[in-house]
Amino acid sequence: MITLLRSSSANDNIQYNSSIAGTDLIVNFFVGATGADQIEFDVSEFATGIINSDGSALATTTTIAFGTASGAAVTLGAGGQIILMTTAYATTGNMISAMATSITLATSTLASGDVLVAWQDGADTYISLVHFEEGASAGAAGVATFASASAMSAVTFAVLQGVSADKLVAANFAFV
Numbered sequence: 001m002i003t004l005l006r007s008s009s010a011n012d013n014i015q016y017n018s019s020i021a022g023t024d025l026i027v028n029f030f031v032g033a034t035g036a037d038q039i040e041f042d043v044s045e046f047a048t049g050i051i052n053s054d055g056s057a058l059a060t061t062t063t064i065a066f067g068t069a070s071g072a073a074v075t076l077g078a079g080g081q082i083i084l085m086t087t088a089y090a091t092t093g094n095m096i097s098a099m100a101t102s103i104t105l106a107t108s109t110l111a112s113g114d115v116l117v118a119w120q121d122g123a124d125t126y127i128s129l130v131h132f133e134e135g136a137s138a139g140a141a142g143v144a145t146f147a148s149a150s151a152m153s154a155v156t157f158a159v160l161q162g163v164s165a166d167k168l169v170a171a172n173f174a175f176v
Contacts, residue, residue: 004028016157017042029160031167040174064170085119086166095119096152120165127158
């Protein structure tokens with residue numbers, strides 16, 4: 001458990017530098033316009049790397065952008081690195097199933113990869129890395145859908161206690 005100072009001026013940074021890190025429970029994570037507290041991902045330490053929604057490699061200079069999903073279909077354009085799920089899901093499996101049926105990526109050539117997802121269960125927000133296989137499917141040019149939930153898995157890095165996913169802002173994340 002990581003307990004942060006409860007202040008908008010605290011500016012706490014939690015850095016993840018491995019895709020196999022355990023799950024941290026984070027208490028007092030500050031969200032909002034200032035995004036004082038920040039979750040950072042060291043892109044050089046993620047083997048094949050976290051990908052942008054357009055299939056390109058993520059870099060430390062990448063600007064954070066959210067692709068928001070609220071239970072309805074959403075297409076992530078180039079640059080939407082974090083999928084923000086604002087519907088509550090009871091389990092990781094339920095979240096993955098929702099991704100498989102309602103999210104498309106802005107590429108038709110991407111067959112597999114890892115994307116960051118912030119999702120909630122109604123009480124807490126989870127920051128997960130979702131791996132997908134065989135993501136590219138036939139369809140509109142420049143669009144890939146996830147093949148199925150069975151071809152997806154997730155590793156959860158953090159549980160933000162008492163935080164609603166829709167309160168997160170781009171400043172709450174960084175790629176370093």
